[in-house]
Amino acid sequence: MKANGWQATLALSPSGTQVSESTRQVSWTNQNSWIADVSGIADPGGSLNTSITTCSDGGAFKSGVKAFASACAND
Amino acid sequence: MFVTAAVVVAATALGVSLFGSGSVDRPDHPGTDLAAQLDALRGANDLVRAGRAEVGRDPALYPTAYGRLEAALPTGGRAGGAPVPGIRPADLARLVRTDLLDTPAWRAYYVCLSLSVSQGSRAADAVAVLERAGLRAQAEREALDYLREPPAGDDAVTSLANRAAFLRTMACLGRADQVSPGAVSRLAADTARADQPVPTLYAVEALRAVGVQARADRVLQHADAGRTTADCAGFEPIQRAASALLGAPLTRQTRTCLQFALHDPDPQTRWLVRRALALGTSDTSPPLPASPVTVRPDGLVAKSPTQLGTLTATYNAARALTASGRQQQAPVWLKRRLKQLGSDTGLDPSDRLPLAMTCHRRPLSACGPQAERGAEEAAERTVPARMTKQNQHSWYGATAARAEFGLGCPHTSVEPPARKGTALPASTLHAVVVLADAGCATQAQRLTEGTDLVRQARQALRDGELTVASDAVQAALSTDQNIPQAFWDELPASLKPYRDAEFPDLYADSPGGTASADATRAAYYLLA
Numbered sequence: 001m002k003a004n005g006w007q008a009t010l011a012l013s014p015s016g017t018q019v020s021e022s023t024r025q026v027s028w029t030n031q032n033s034w035i036a037d038v039s040g041i042a043d044p045g046g047s048l049n050t051s052i053t054t055c056s057d058g059g060a061f062k063s064g065v066k067a068f069a070s071a072c073a074n075d
Numbered sequence: 076m077f078v079t080a081a082v083v084v085a086a087t088a089l090g091v092s093l094f095g096s097g098s099v100d101r102p103d104h105p106g107t108d109l110a111a112q113l114d115a116l117r118g119a120n121d122l123v124r125a126g127r128a129e130v131g132r133d134p135a136l137y138p139t140a141y142g143r144l145e146a147a148l149p150t151g152g153r154a155g156g157a158p159v160p161g162i163r164p165a166d167l168a169r170l171v172r173t174d175l176l177d178t179p180a181w182r183a184y185y186v187c188l189s190l191s192v193s194q195g196s197r198a199a200d201a202v203a204v205l206e207r208a209g210l211r212a213q214a215e216r217e218a219l220d221y222l223r224e225p226p227a228g229d230d231a232v233t234s235l236a237n238r239a240a241f242l243r244t245m246a247c248l249g250r251a252d253q254v255s256p257g258a259v260s261r262l263a264a265d266t267a268r269a270d271q272p273v274p275t276l277y278a279v280e281a282l283r284a285v286g287v288q289a290r291a292d293r294v295l296q297h298a299d300a301g302r303t304t305a306d307c308a309g310f311e312p313i314q315r316a317a318s319a320l321l322g323a324p325l326t327r328q329t330r331t332c333l334q335f336a337l338h339d340p341d342p343q344t345r346w347l348v349r350r351a352l353a354l355g356t357s358d359t360s361p362p363l364p365a366s367p368v369t370v371r372p373d374g375l376v377a378k379s380p381t382q383l384g385t386l387t388a389t390y391n392a393a394r395a396l397t398a399s400g401r402q403q404q405a406p407v408w409l410k411r412r413l414k415q416l417g418s419d420t421g422l423d424p425s426d427r428l429p430l431a432m433t434c435h436r437r438p439l440s441a442c443g444p445q446a447e448r449g450a451e452e453a454a455e456r457t458v459p460a461r462m463t464k465q466n467q468h469s470w471y472g473a474t475a476a477r478a479e480f481g482l483g484c485p486h487t488s489v490e491p492p493a494r495k496g497t498a499l500p501a502s503t504l505h506a507v508v509v510l511a512d513a514g515c516a517t518q519a520q521r522l523t524e525g526t527d528l529v530r531q532a533r534q535a536l537r538d539g540e541l542t543v544a545s546d547a548v549q550a551a552l553s554t555d556q557n558i559p560q561a562f563w564d565e566l567p568a569s570l571k572p573y574r575d576a577e578f579p580d581l582y583a584d585s586p587g588g589t590a591s592a593d594a595t596r597a598a599y600y601l602l603a
Contacts, residue, residue, distance in 0.1 A: 053130045053131055055130075055131040055133075055380055057135065057176045057378075058176075059137075059176055059177065061229075061232075061233040061236060063232060063271045063273070063311070063314065064232030064233060064235055064236045064269070064271040064273055064274030064275075065236070065271075065273045065274070065311075065313055065314075065343070066181075066236060066240075066343075067341070067343075068135075068137040068138075068176075068341075068343075068378075069381070070131065070135070070378045070379070070380040070381065071119070071380050071381040071382075071383050072130045072131025072380040072381070072382065072383065073118065073124070073125070073130070073382070073383040073384065073385050074124065074125035074126055074130050074385070074388070075125060075385060075387055075388075
């Protein structure tokens with residue numbers, strides 16, 4: 001995806017398996033960019049057919065512009 | 076070996092539904108357009124999405140800040156934009172607490188921008204929101220520290236962008252007096268030297284908020300270069316807009332380039348572009364098109380995430396294609412993507428198995444070495460000895476892998492559930508189907524004893540539960556329960572309400588809903 005000139009690759013595990021109940025935040029500053037994987041909420045019914053939405057939000061500075069991008073998938 | 080196994084297992088899996096209850100008369104060739112309509116489930120990563128509905132459209136600070144600013148701008152000759160719905164402090168504070176992407180000072184900046192377009196907003200409002208979120212002190216400390224001593228690792232324009240935002244934040248919080256005069260002077264000097272219009276514009280505006288007139292010398296000296304760039308792509312629209320807002324001449328070429336960006340997906344870009352296009356307009360100027368932003372009634376703005384597909388949903392789509400006898404027609408974009416993943420050495424190990432299972436369903440079955448590794452790993456994967464509520468996801472995944480690759484019934488047990496009446500819970504039915512697929516006929520038989528699965532399937536269809544109905548029928552077929560011809564005759568009519576209104580060869584989990592890969596797989600297993 002592209003956000004104000006910043007070409008971001010926000011990757012979610014294609015199988016959507018890497019989801020935790022809590023919110024994970026991974027930051028790194030060496031490239032002025034960072035990313036946060038935000039977990040979704042599992043269906044509390046607990047059936048095998050649970051649906052989990054996983055989103056990954058990212059930010060970066062590009063030429064002094066703070067950009068934002070987001071990507072989501074359901075499992 | 077791999078190719079041979081693929082053919083055998085696919086035939087076995089379909090055999091369950093085709094030969095389980097003797098001779099039946101099934102509807103002819105359902106799903107003529109299934110393969111083409113899978114385009115409606117195509118994710119931005121060229122995998123199949125779990126559902127056609129957009130997911131993740133939740134409010135976030137960035138779209139709320141810039142979306143509100145954009146919505147408040149005048150359109151055409153009008154003096155002011157439509158009133159922007161106010162935000163309750165509690166709602167904004169909750170967003171500040173939960174949107175963890177940015178540091179406290181940046182979150183405070185977005186709060187200030189969001190509230191700047193609320194009528195009668197005061198510094199106290201932003202302070203109250205940050206206090207409520209428990210972030211005020213942290214945000215102020217971070218902003219002051221950065222302004223005093225910008226980190227050496229940040230390049231000049233990034234440093235300028237941070238300091239501009241943080242000075243504006245301190246002013247918005249009524250704490251500009253805490254910023255040292257030296258930090259303000261340094262910012263003004265750096266603003267004059269900076270070569271990128273956007274951070275320069277924000278710095279000029281932040282300095283103006285604290286009573287300092289800064290100059291954008293270097294940006295304006297270089298404005299000619301941007302102006303004469305005939306190619307719109309040669310200069311980012313957001314930078315072009317900021318350059319105009321700093322006073323660079325707004326030529327016809329610049330206007331044309333900015334017009335193209337009015338529907339840019341980024342709200343910050345659109346906000347600056349609309350501001351720039353409003354320069355020099357009069358009451359007689361043609362109005363700008365309406366802004367695409369939607370401010371929710373609670374004043375927040377949702378993000379518009381890129382919609383990605385998953386391998387799990389792709390596997391379900393592959394199963395639907397197989398069940399409808401259309402595995403040869405998998406969309407080109409999907410075949411290409413699976414092949415690419417198959418040779419991607421960076422593929423996460425947990426993705427190898429679903430990739431292998433999906434590729435196993437395809438006629439070419441040659442996705443590449445990663446899929447082959449996944450198939451080998453399926454055999455090494457242990458199915459837990461008992462399925463429990465805690466491990467049911469991993470239990471299901473491991474058992475489904477054994478079923479897919481024809482590895483035989485695993486040593487595992489599923490406890491008979493506590494039932495209400497004679498119907499089986501959905502999770503047990505799902506487990507029965509995968510156990511039967513894996514060759515665990517005895518267990519499947521034991522778990523379904525005493526359950527009239529056809530009755531349960533009919534009830535599920537009436538109750539709006541397509542996947543449960545499909546599982547009940549698969550379970551009936553695999554345990555040799557008799558399915559009357561009348562049931563098959565009724566099926567097309569029973570499934571009709573589940574067809575996606577726009578893409579009728581795709582199916583929804585419940586009547587009137589939008590398509591999902593899971594429900595589409597379930598439907599074609601019923602229609603197979």
